[in-house]
Amino acid sequence: MYICSKQTTMYRYRFTRFSVCMLFAVCTLLLSSCGTRAPRVDYRELARAAVRLEMDIDADDNHRLYVEVADWIGVPYRHGGTTHRGTDCSGFTSAVYKKVYHKKLQRNSDAQRTEDCRKVSKRQLKEGDLVFFHNGRRKRVANHVGIYLKDGKFVHASTSSGVIVSRLEEPYYRKCWMQGGRVKGL
Structure with missing residues (x-):
């Protein structure tokens, strides 16, 4: 036993x-x-971003990018600026890329185009790509840059209105379009 x-x-x-x-x-x-993931950002922040940008933000979109650029909407234009107190176009793209993608970009629109990016056509643009424009006088030099979002919309620091969302199909931007650029290493 x-x-x-x-x-x-x-x-x-x-x-x-x-x-x-x-x-x-x-x-x-x-x-x-x-298969489930933790949310990339707080949904309240995402809802605020959608309202500020006046666009729908889908589940597949880069939420960090949309939340970050929404925080810049309305920031005044300031030549040479890189902060929320005032920024120029290349300062804006540099600051956003540093925060969202941890990438350091050149501080000049044309240098971002020639040194930081590879050329992309308008039809191939993806969320986060840079969009470059000339001023009409010097068509081979980019003197304005923005960040492509989606559906033909991009965000940029305008000299007259500060950081805003615009459409690539607006007559001025259609006339001054230069090229799209995908940042190397992304």
Whole structure:
């Protein structure tokens, strides 16, 4: 009887240990293969961004980009500026890229075009690409830059209105369009 009792105890111990190991393995497997993700940003921030940008923000969009550029809407234009107190177009793109993508861009529109980007056509533009414009006089030099969002809209620091969202199809931007640029390494 003593032997049977010892075996039964040993059997229960093995079963308990086996159960714990199996439970741990199954939980680890389920959690590691889980398809859900934590939200990238607070949904209240995302809703505020959608209102400020006057556009829908989808689940597949870069939420960090939209929240960041929404915080810049209305910031006044200031030549040479790079802060929320005032910014120029290349200062704006540099600041956003540093925060959202952890990339350092040149501080001049044409240098961003020639040194930081590879050329992209208007039809190939993706969210976060840079868009470059000339002033009509020097058509080979980019003197304005913005960040493409989607649906033909881009955000930029306008000399007259500060940071705003505009459409690529507006007559002025259609006339002064130069090229799109995808930042190298993204």
